[in-house]
Amino acid sequence: xxxxxxxxxxGLARPVQPSEDLAQICGNDPLPRSQVVSxxxxxxxKNNLQNPQNKREIVADDxxxxxxxxxxxxxxxxxNKHLSNHLK
Numbered sequence: 001x002x003x004x005x006x007x008x009x010x011g012l013a014r015p016v017q018p019s020e021d022l023a024q025i026c027g028n029d030p031l032p033r034s035q036v037v038s039x040x041x042x043x044x045x046k047n048n049l050q051n052p053q054n055k056r057e058i059v060a061d062d063x064x065x066x067x068x069x070x071x072x073x074x075x076x077x078x079x080n081k082h083l084s085n086h087l088k
Contacts, residue, residue: 013032013034014032014033015030015031015032016030016031016032016033016036016087016088017030017087017088018030018031018036018086018087019067019085019086019087019088021063021066021067021086022036022040022067022083022086022087024063024066025039025040025043025063025064025067026039026040026043027039033083033087036083036087037080037083040064040067040079040083043063043064044058044064047061049061049064051073056075056076056077057073057074057075057076058073058074058075058076058079059072059073060072060073060074067082067083067086068082069082069085
């Protein structure tokens with residue numbers, strides 16, 4: 001393949017299947033990882049789940065706690081690691 005003609009569809013654009021717990025937030029249909037993260041952020045903003053003193057910290061509600069392995073609070077960076085565990 002010539003340089004610059006790489007096929008799209010790998011990595012972030014490839015649809016992934018959310019787990020049952022994650023599907024409660026982003027739906028049950030396969031989505032690109034970027035859309036899953038976007039929907040999780042929509043949920044965080046809609047429910048005001050960012051720590052006001054530290055915006056990088058997410059305070060889990062009942063739905064997110066299942067995705068975050070039972071943790072009450074995770075950092076933005078830790079969140080992506082937890083999301084990976086719920087994507088097939």
